[in-house]
Amino acid sequence: MGPHGKLEIRTLAMPADTNPAGDIFGGWIMAQMDIAGGIAASARAGGRVVTVTATDMTFLKPVKVGDIVCCYCDLKRVGRTSLTLHVEAWVLRHGQGERIKVTSADITYVALDEAGRPRPVDPPRG
Numbered sequence: 729m730g731p732h733g734k735l736e737i738r739t740l741a742m743p744a745d746t747n748p749a750g751d752i753f754g755g756w757i758m759a760q761m762d763i764a765g766g767i768a769a770s771a772r773a774g775g776r777v778v779t780v781t782a783t784d785m786t787f788l789k790p791v792k793v794g795d796i797v798c799c800y801c802d803l804k805r806v807g808r809t810s811l812t813l814h815v816e817a818w819v820l821r822h823g824q825g826e827r828i829k830v831t832s833a834d835i836t837y838v839a840l841d842e843a844g845r846p847r848p849v850d851p852p853r854g
Contacts, residue, residue: 730827731818733802736764741795741819752791757831758782761815764799769811769837772803774850777837780810785833795819798827804834809846812836 737760745756762779769777791797798818805812817831841847 731798731800731816731829732814733800733816734768735798736767736801737799739797741791741793741797743793746793750793752793752795752797754787754831757787757791757797757817758785758833760797761799761817761831761833762835765801765813765815765835765837768801768803768813769835769839772806772811772849773837773839775847776840777811778840779835780838781836783834783836785831787831789828789830791817791819791830792821794822796823797830806849808848810836810838811849 739760741752745752747753766777796819800816802814803811804814812834814834816829818827818829820827839847839849
């Protein structure tokens with residue numbers, strides 16, 4: 729089974745992003761997932777959003793230097809001022825072969841107005 733949701737970002741795992749064991753640092757993967765989710769949430773909310781929570785973060789497999797990391801986002805829930813996305817990170821090992829699911833999480837964002845206060849999430853756009 730493949731990824732769920734829309735591809736929001738693709739990036740290359742680099743040596744500078746490794747942990748002491750030589751694998752890609754989990755915090756870097758989380759940051760890529762949050763960036764992808766923020767892009768999707770901002771588009772859906774019609775403006776600025778901030779991250780509120782990340783839950784059910786599961787690291788399934790390591791990410792290696794040279795892997796292409798692909799983050800997919802699927803809208804899970806829309807509230808009055810917030811929305812939750814299921815975000816999955818998949819890799820292409822050295823840019824080739826089958827995609828491998830490495831991490832997933834549910835990330836919630838809150839829509840903000842110009843003054844930084846929560847605002848209603850706009851309705852979907854055609």
